Amino acid sequence: MAGSKEIRTKIKSVENTRKITKAMEMVAASKMRKAQERMRAARPYAEKIRNVAAHLSHAHPEYKHPFLVARENVKNVGIVVVTSDKGLCGGLNTNVLRLSLNKMKEWESSGKKVSVSAIGNKGLGFMSRIGGNVRSQVTGLGDAPHMDKLIGPLKVMLDAYVAGEIDALYVSYTRFINTMKQEAVVEQILPLSGERLGAAEGRWDYIYEPDAQVIIDELMVRYVESLIYHAVAENMASEQSARMVAMKAASDNAKNVIGELKLVYNKARQAAITKEISEIVGGAAAV
Amino acid sequence: MAMTIHVDVVSAEKSIYSGLAEIVVAPGVMGELGILPHHSPLITRIKPGPVRLKVPDQAEEEVFFVSGGILEVQPGVVTVLADVAMRGHDIDEAKALEAKAAAEDAMRNKGSEIDYARAQAELAEAVAQIATLEKIKKKTH
Secondary structure (H helix, E strand, C coil), X not given: CCCHHHHHHHHHHHXXXXXXXXXXXXXXXXXXXXXXXXXXXXXXXXXXXXXXXXHHHHHCCCCCCHHHCCCCCCCEEEEEEECCCCCXXXXXXHHHHHHHHHHHHHHHHCCCEXXXXXXXXXXXXXXXXXXXXXXXXXXXXXXXXXXHHHHHHHHHHHHHHHCCCCCEEEEEEEEEEECCEXXXXXXXXXXXXXXXXXXXXXXXXXXXXXXXXXXXXHHHHHHHHHHHHHHHHHHHHHHHHHXXXXXXXXXXXXXXXXXXXXXXXXXXXXXXXXXXXXXXXXXXXXX | CCCCEEEXXXXXXXXXXXXXXXXXXXXXXXXXXXXXXXXXCEEEEEEEEEEEEECXXXXXXXXXXXXXXXXXXECCEEEEEECCCCCCHHHHHHHHHHHHXXXXXXXXXXXXXXXXXXXXXXXXXXXXXXXXXXXXXXHHC
């Protein structure tokens, strides 16, 4: 029975692979639910801070925060590239990196210099491999995004913006549409457009403590941070659902492979039995 | 029933409290603040410390510890935008430097120009791999 042992070993090995992908699928499914909750939990803060920022920019027309002023001559562009730390999540990172790269190429061909802030291992690896100008990075975010980790890399970009080293800031991440659908997007963060900030409901004058400028400065930084935080939270939900789908596909594939191998194995077994019987019959006839 | 004011305590990571309160006490930068209903609009930074709420029909005060943030009073609504992390110029600066140093470390052996051709080839390869896998998957189904 030549080859049947090999086929058996092969079946065993594919079965083990399937067990692993199945487990990863289930882990990703439960992590996805949590990631989605986190994404939703961040919404009230973003909404509130947007509202307050809109109020302040209307109530205080004489002080324009640098984040709100659009620069006429954009020479340097910054982009925050949000990717996952781990792989095995289908085309998620590839799509977002391809989109970012196309944008970067577009900017460079129109004479703008691009610098990058990489959030997530995959983006950092890619950007440093291709020789991009990485200003700041953070990796190893884990399963839950923490503001704590995002403040540093973002501050580098915001400081660069205020200092005039970059004139516009973008973020690229994977937007979570639903479990089956995620979309890579590039969005402009700075300068903040009036549209994004929206109109405030009602108008009143605040009492400022200590003074308006300090409050507006702090608020704007926090607003931008919350935008990035949201992008990261959304990217994580996308990552988990992409991984879930990818692992489901892998499990299904493994199942098919096992089916085919079993067929081959049974055929080989049958052939061996037939051969043996015909040998016995042939032997008996000879006697 | 005592007069109440709507209070939202939110942080970037989650909503901490949303509901009515008779009084909100928060540690403002200029001193502790007690906000009662019909307070005039106010916006202030708050220091790390406890934010206390007197919730109607509840003997115990609700206490949340915040590591700084911004307090906003609108007519009828109080919003506490709590920071999730300890903030401060020095702390933020240290984090920024760390992120920068990490990036510089990673960039040590990079070329001067972005090699778009190579990058695109790399991405195209990955896309092709995914497409192939999908094709294989469709065929076997």
